Amino acid sequence: MSVTEMFSYIQGFLSADQDIREDIRKVVQILEQTAREILTVLQSVHQPSGFKEIPTKCAKARELFCTVRTEIADLKTKFPVEQYYRFHEHWRFVLQRLAFLAAFVVYLESETLVTREEVAQILGIEVVREKGFHLDVEDYLAGVLIMASELSRLAVNSVTAGDYNRPLRISNFINELDSGFRLLNLKNDPLRKRYDGLKYDVKKIEEVVYDLSIRGLAKESESAGDK
Template identity: 55%
Template sequence: MPEEISSIFNSFQDYLNSESELREEIRDIVKDIEKSARDILMILQNIHNENTIEENIIVSQYCKKARELFGDVRQHYGKLATVVTPDQYYRFHDQWRFVTQRLCFLASLMIYLEMKILVSKQTVAEILGVQNSREDGFHLDLEDFLMGLLQLSTELCRFAVNSVTNGDYNRPIEISRFVNELNAGFRLLHLKNDMLRKRFDALKYDVKKIEEVVYDLSIRGLKPSVAPAEQEAE
């Protein structure tokens, strides 16, 4: 083989070796992120097992523990940002896409439990320790954030059902109002992404299921005459 051709293909091999090492390094970091996400999920899943007695205090403790674990998440994303240059972000994005969507869901659930509000994209980016916009470098992709919010609706639907089981008849009403507002917000978007569109379709069923829970409370005479938010306003 001529030396010139050999030199060319040796450079190709060097590139492939470097690429393989980079992908392996990314995978190792993503595994750490996935472990932290599992730990946070295990903590926040405990909200489904609590009775109404001192529930707000207990939920607050779960959120506090989750916030501590998000500190590890920020460190992991910091390492990922040093390995992946901004121009290569979408080249390797698929490796951390799904765990980021899950963490967006967990962050939005934590904020909802703490403040009963819809989290902003910027706040989630800060919780994860990444940038909010593409121009600033390693960032939170908008579609990943939206997928996280859609996962939140399913979790809150489950939470509404379990709250009734645990004797809390106020929470399903709060959740129903919140998820309806979330649904109205998504309806303002013209979704073309297939995955987002399919997941948004599932949100409609979450809304319907929560409305059925509230309706069931009404016909059984268990629905509070004044919602908690209205009591605070008074």
């Protein structure tokens, strides 16, 4: 093979690779748009009247996850299955955002931590790497940490809405989450940096709870709950 033929072959390879990346980007753009739509729906729970609409908003979000599953099914066809990690960076960010949104929906519904398996089911993907398009542990954990920041905001807005008991429940949940992350030996730099932000979320929520306790609102809320 001559030098010219060799580089012509390489150019063909690069062109084919670029076509794959372009196809992937198109699907990822739709996923990003859908993620924004889901977030817009869920953001309304931060409004004073939003707490009463949590079940409705969660149901609407789950409907939009149907679009996510359809687009991810399309995304799976855009690249050779064995080259998942070669193109992973194209969808890593949006997958983390979708994991966060799934975790937030589950928390709003049941005030529990979503499992990695549940997130994968909501997104229509696998957990086991060997089965194909899957949810990495790191992407799942990143989504959970994004949710923690969202919950710290919810704790503050709960007080504005007159729901004084919710920050206490959020505080207990976030403290358990923090304890869980402390068990992990995180060496992934981006994930480690995101985890470092969790201590600020914990502090922010603790300040809200402390303020409620000082003002006696937390006790009043608990008494009302007991009645």
